[in-house]
Amino acid sequence: MVTEPRQLPRGLAPLADESLPGYVLRLAHRLGTAPGDIATRTGLSQRPAGLLPLGFLHAVGADTAQVFAQVTRLTPDEVSGLGLASLSPRYGPLDLTHTSAKVTRSVINNNPWAYFRSTRYCPHCLAGDGSEIQQRHGGPWQRLWRLPVVFACLKHRCFLRHRCPACDQLVQFTARTRSLIPRPGDGSLHPAQCRSNAGSARSAQPPACGYSLDGPLPDRSGPLDDQSRDELLRVQRRLVTLLTAPDRDTTHSIGTPVSISHYFMDLRTLMVLIFASWPTGRTYAATLSLASALDTEAERRHKAYRDLQAKPGKRHHSRAYSAPPDDAVVTGAVLGIAETLLGIQNHDAATKRLFPLVFQSINRDPAASYYLRAMRRGTSSALQAALHVDRRKGSLRAHARAGGSRTT
Incomplete structure (x- = not known):
C-alpha cells in the first residue's frame, strides 16, 4: 500500500x-x-x-x-x-x-x-x-x-x-x-x-x-562617482528588462535581430574578449572610474593567466579570462563595454571596432583567442561574423598595416 x-x-x-x-x-x-x-x-x-x-x-x-x-x-x-x-x-x-x-x-x-x-x-x-x-x-x-x-x-x-x-x-x-x-x-x-x-x-x-x-x-564599492553609479544602474535596468519582460523575445546585436538568449551569449563572449585583450578596449569604458576598476581586474587576470601558463600539464589557462567577475562594479563596467560594442548597428563598423581587441587577444595567445571567439556555443551569427579573422597572425598584421588598426 x-x-x-x-x-x-x-x-x-x-x-x-x-x-x-x-x-x-x-x-x-x-x-x-x-x-x-x-x-x-x-x-x-x-x-x-x-x-x-x-x-x-x-x-x-x-x-x-x-x-x-x-x-x-x-x-x-x-x-x-x-x-x-x-x-x-x-x-x-x-x-x-x-x-x-x-x-x-x-x-x-x-x-x-x-x-x-x-x-x-x-x-x-x-x-x-x-x-x-x-x-x-x-x-x-x-x-x-x-x-x-x-x-x-x-x-x-x-x-x-x-x-x-x-x-x-x-x-x-x-x-x-x-x-x-x-x-x-x-x-x-x-x-x-x-x-x-x-x-x-x-x-x-x-x-x-x-x-x-x-x-x-x-557601501564597499569604493569612491564611485554619481555618473558611474548611474551608468551601471542603467546597464542593469536594460539587462533585467531583457531577462524578465514577458512581451519581448528578441533584441538587436550588431544591428541584427537576435533572440534574447543569443544576446546574453554574445555578452558573455565579448566580456571574455575584453578581459583577454585589455587595455585595448579601455576607451570604451563609460567613465574613468569604471576604466580604473577594470584596470585592476584585468591585471589580476593577466597574472592568473601567466601563472597558469607556467604550470606543467593541462593548464586551461583561458579560464583566467572566461570566468565572470565576482565584484559587482567590475561586472557592470565590463557589461557596459560589451553592450556598447554590441550596439554598433553596422557590421563593417563593428568589425573595425572589434578588430583591435581580436588582434591583441591573438598576440597574447592565438589558441586561446580562437577558442574564446570561435568555440563559444550559442553566440549569434552576427557576432560570429564580426569576430571572424584568419588565425594566421601574419595576415592580421597585414590587415593592421592596411588600416585595420585600433580605432577610438
Whole structure:
C-alpha cells in the first residue's frame, strides 16, 4: 500500500522571484525546524542530513515536483517558478541547446555563468518589505542573484554583495557538501544569517558564522562617482528588462535581430574578449572610474593567466579570462563595454571596432583567442561574423598595416 505524502502543518506562499533554497530556508524557519528536515519531508532529498541537490536550483524533476507541490500546498507553476530553468529561454548559459550534452548536469558543472554553489545578495531585500511574514522570516533569496549578469538591486539602487562581511566567505557556498543549503541540519539560524562555518576547518562541528546579512552595511564599492553609479544602474535596468519582460523575445546585436538568449551569449563572449585583450578596449569604458576598476581586474587576470601558463600539464589557462567577475562594479563596467560594442548597428563598423581587441587577444595567445571567439556555443551569427579573422597572425598584421588598426 502506497502512503500518500502528508501535507505540512503550515504552508508559505513563495515571494516574487524567490529561489528554491531561499523558499526552503523560510519555510523551515516558519515551522521551527531545519531546512534539511523540510527537504526530506517534501521529497526534495533522499540523501543523508537532507542535502539538497545542486540540480534542483535549475529544475526539480516531475515526480519530485509533484510530491513537493502536494506537501507544501503549492501549484505546479509556483514550484516551477522557484527554479532557474524557466529563465533558460532568455539566459543562454542556462539553455541546454547551447551545451555539448543535452543533460542538466552540463549546465550545472563547469558553468561559472550561473551561480549554483553561492549567490549574490541585497541586504535590503533580505530584510523584507515590512510585512508581518517578512519581518518574521525575511525577504526572498532571489533567483536573479544567481546570474552573474545581475549585479545591482534596482529597487534599492545598490550593488549586490557576494561575501559575508564578517567571515569573508562566499555566501551560501556549497562546494564541500554539494548541497544548495549549507549546514542543512542547523535549524537555529534565521534565513538571512550566514551559514558558513566560522570555526577551524579541523573542528568536527564548527559553529556557524551567523552574521545577519540583512543588516545595514556601508557601501564597499569604493569612491564611485554619481555618473558611474548611474551608468551601471542603467546597464542593469536594460539587462533585467531583457531577462524578465514577458512581451519581448528578441533584441538587436550588431544591428541584427537576435533572440534574447543569443544576446546574453554574445555578452558573455565579448566580456571574455575584453578581459583577454585589455587595455585595448579601455576607451570604451563609460567613465574613468569604471576604466580604473577594470584596470585592476584585468591585471589580476593577466597574472592568473601567466601563472597558469607556467604550470606543467593541462593548464586551461583561458579560464583566467572566461570566468565572470565576482565584484559587482567590475561586472557592470565590463557589461557596459560589451553592450556598447554590441550596439554598433553596422557590421563593417563593428568589425573595425572589434578588430583591435581580436588582434591583441591573438598576440597574447592565438589558441586561446580562437577558442574564446570561435568555440563559444550559442553566440549569434552576427557576432560570429564580426569576430571572424584568419588565425594566421601574419595576415592580421597585414590587415593592421592596411588600416585595420585600433580605432577610438
